[in-house]
Amino acid sequence: MATAQRLIGSTFQRLRGLAARLGSDRRGNVVMMFAFAMPLLLMLTFGGIDINRITTVKARMQDALDAAALAAARSTYTEPADLKRVALVALNANLRNSDVEPLQDSDFTIALTNDQIVVADLRVRVKTLVANIVLPPYGKLLDDTVPLSAHSEVNRSSKDIEVALVLDITGSMTTAKLKSLKDAAKELVDIVVQDQQSPYYSKMSIVPYSMGVNLGSAYATTARGTPTAATSITNITWYTGSVQTVTAATKATPTAITTSANHGFAVGDKVAFWNVSGMTGLNGVVYTVGSVPSSKTFTLKNAANNTNIDSRNWSSLNTSSSTPYVAKCARTDCKPTVTSANHGLLAAGGTVYLSGIGGMTNLNSKGFQTTNLTSNTFLLETVGSQTYTGGGSAYCGHYGCQWRVFVSAAGSLQWLANSTCVSERTGAEAYSDASPTVAKVSFSYPASNNGCPASTILPLSSSKTDLKSLISSLSAGGSTAGQIGAAWGWYSVSPNFAAMWGSSAPAAYNTRKTLKAVILMTDGEFNTPYSSGVIAKDAGIGSGNDSDHINQNATNGDSFTQSERLCAAMKAQGVIVYTVGFQVASEGNAADLMKTCATSPAYAYLPTSTSDLSEAFQAIGRDITRLRISR
Template sequence: MSRFARLLRRFASDESGVFAVLFGLMAIVLIALGGAVVDYVSLEQTRQRAQIAMDAAVLALQPEINLSGVSRESILERAQAMVLERIGPNVTEAMVDRIEMNPDEGRLFLGGRFTVPTAFVRLVGVNELGAAFSSEAMRGSVDLEVAVALDVTGSMSSQNIRDLKASVLDLVDTIVQDVQEPNYSKVALVPYAQAVNAGSYAEALRGPIRGPKAINSITLWAETAIRNISAVETPRNGPVTITSNGHNYRDGDWIFIWGVSGTTQLNGRAYQVTARSNNSFQLRDQRGNDYSTYRRDGKMRKCSAAGCQLQVTSNGHGYAVNDWVHITQVEGMTGVNNVTYQVTSRTANTLTLSGLPTDGVGSYRNNTGQLHCTEEGCDYFRFPNRAGGSTTFPVTTCVTERELTPYDLPPSSGYVGRSYAGSGNPCLSGSMAMVPLTANKSALSTTINALSAGGSTSGSLGILWSWYALSPNFGYVWPVESRPAPYNGEHLLKAAIIMTDGEFNTVHCRGVVARNSTSGSGGTGDQINCDAPNGNPYPQAEAYCDAMKARDVGIVVYTVGFNLTAGSSAANMLDYCASSPDNAYLASDGTQLRDAFRQIARNISALRLTR
């Protein structure tokens, strides 16, 4: 018994192995504490994702608090869907369950909570950690004036133009608020290609146009009888001989030939008859040049006047000898239409015109036709072209640049450039006319949905006219509700968005595509033989961007390049033009284009977040 007692006393006093027991107990606590750091980091990362998701949700949903039919429950439901989409995996629960709305102040508050499972602290009985998150958006206390220049040139066809429409519709929907009090938000649209269509504002911007005079009559310029040509002989350096059985022409008569195939060089010209016989004659001063094979067709008429000149009556026409005139809308004798003629003699009410119809068909129908002047300021303009000849183009409702600084002086100080354009590189259609600043989403959507692609790229002009849409100096041209506010106004943001998908290639001289335009801007016959006074496309663009970003103007510029290569001339121009590097976007597909416009809309919508 005494031995057992001694054994118990020795066991009680023995301390060997105590540290191991204590360490085992402490290890559980240390592991739990160390793991808590990992669990906390995971919680914080999830909280950050939740906060970003909530910020995005409140920004997206704030504009809807003033819409009829939008309930608190629907906003909560949509906000929760956005948060769940972005918050990430391993979330036990996420709930957006708090909302405060004040439509009068433009205020939307959203709050929520989430829980995540733990990996380590569960060892001490903590299976979940949670956190709350919230965000608030308030309508910014600034007025918004935003002009959007949209490239609708030929390269924007098919899917590109559809992507652009969707992107700009999104932008308009975000920026233009349905409630325009206490602050307004307006957008102007400036579609551009070879030029910008000013629509009903054209005359106020580029000045009045001298219109046509009515044609009262055209003296029968050729006999009624039309004779067929049965053969043409064009030996090299020999006389050109026409065969037409029983033609009844005499030496010295003037005839007009048209409709010949093969030897088409004979068409649309006047000739004098010589060396006639009953069934043939020669064309005076015309030598053969191995013309293409004649195909046994063609027609001719005997002219009433030497050289087949037209004798036109237009009471009080006001033209002088050597003036050039253009004829349209003649009925019957339609071949005289769309031809430019020179005046060779005149009286107060009559003109003799040197020039030839396109064909000799038909007889004049009384009191039809119009006689147009062809100088700058007329509704037609005859200009020396780059190919060495002359071209006549009609005036359009499009507008171009002008040689005038400061660039945004009002049109009353100097009209903007006219636009004379042919069918190969035309003015944009009326459905794509520029829209001055407006809060009318329906009007903006109508123009956006009408966009179609065609023409060359006057990118510098798009930049210039986005500025004009924001310039108070142009305000008197637009309706009262579309007039821009003065520059640098208190609580005012003016922003221009410049979008293009190609190199700038088109500038203008005297209202026509200039000869210093580059590849892609039309043929030499459609370009005037002078350089644009404001310089080549990119120097023009840089000058306009510098001026509109200047402190005394204060326009914030965003740029969007679509399918452009970084480092290309156009991409570098957009980088230069943007107010900051963060304001320049490059998009390589429709999704990126839409994202770029959405981000710009968020940036300039003047919403502010508070937490």
């Protein structure tokens, strides 16, 4: 034991001596100092490598969080769980193969504020590569992992949004095509119209169109005015003396007529027949009394009194199915004189529509040309018949009246009723969005086989229920007046129509505060221009029959040219125009119009299938609600 202690003590003394000698020896000091400093230098070098890695990961992490927040903001979700589910897809995709430790549920939070800002926070840990190496006597510079955090905010919308969805519901929209349109339109509603309407609102109008746009009675009156009302008829006269019952008529030259009583006619008198069966050639024609063989018989000549009437090839008079009548005309032309105070018909070439007349029922529900007007009377361009017993209404037949009576492109006289649809505006404001108090839009008189669509326009609304309900109710029919649809898409977002729309009034034009967009959709050629409220003679194929077209060319020209000018005008006001040509030929007028009308070629879509249509509407919706990262 004592020997061991002596050995230890001897060894300790020798080491103390060695240390003393080394301390007093100045040779090799640099090497020794470097040896002591080298661990610290290694730690700084290794730490720099990790710090550079951490900085790179931090930047990638921020980019990934921004992308995740943007993805969540573009969705329609509002609840944190839903937003998080959407955001994690983008976040994990962008953090793949990074040096970030696996995320825990608490590492990532995301929420939507009342100001419609998506706020996202991310906390991760990054494993160090070399800076955690232990270097005695200094230890290590960093921990095994380093915590990092990132924050991102995205404005779901930084502007108010007003979107007009203009939908083609014409006859070419088959059941399948219309269903595809309805589905795609409803998807668009969900994308554009947000549940939260404060501090920024998002509204949409629906403008269904075919041969026109149905405004409904209240809006139609404001937009195109009140149609001229009917005036009351107080008398209609056309014959003198008494009405005679016809009992026989010869098939001979000249034709001889027998009456049941003394007729009292004289040679040269003008007479007219009605209610004749069999020998129907007698009805509605002016005849001259040629001779009077007896008090109950007379023969017939033509109205000019120069030719006997030859009825040998006519059918025989049939008195068993109806009672025929004849009377002497008060005028040589046998025209009825109608008394209706302040009727307001045009002084020359006026037209009228009659209804509700007692006795002279053959005049009811018909249009007539008129002549020889005074302020209280007018002549009907027809041969008189029957006996007036009272009542009746006279509707003026020119533009702006309840009924439109006109010469058709087929050359016949036609009469059509006013509707709650409207046609193009004409004149100096044809291609502006001037208020209807400045310039009215035009009346529309549709034919029964090309009627005003049942679905009415829905002005700007934030109610998804109302918007989708209207879309669901759409039915197809009629021709394609796309220019009228385009106009009302614009008018529905125009501040100049604010007074008309009331609580659905659009905001003022201000592109910094409000995004206004019109989406014009069609499945074919625009073919329905107008003249004086009636489809024009030069309308395109598929716009109805010539008998329902007015014998005048379109006031504003063809529908394509009108649409192009309207699109140009609304774009000049800062309105963004998207176009969707569903299954239209890639080359042709419709496709060209879609490209011309759109704000740019990127805003024009030509989907060919149901899925393409859905994708087009979704792309438009995303573009309208495109978002920007605020911080």
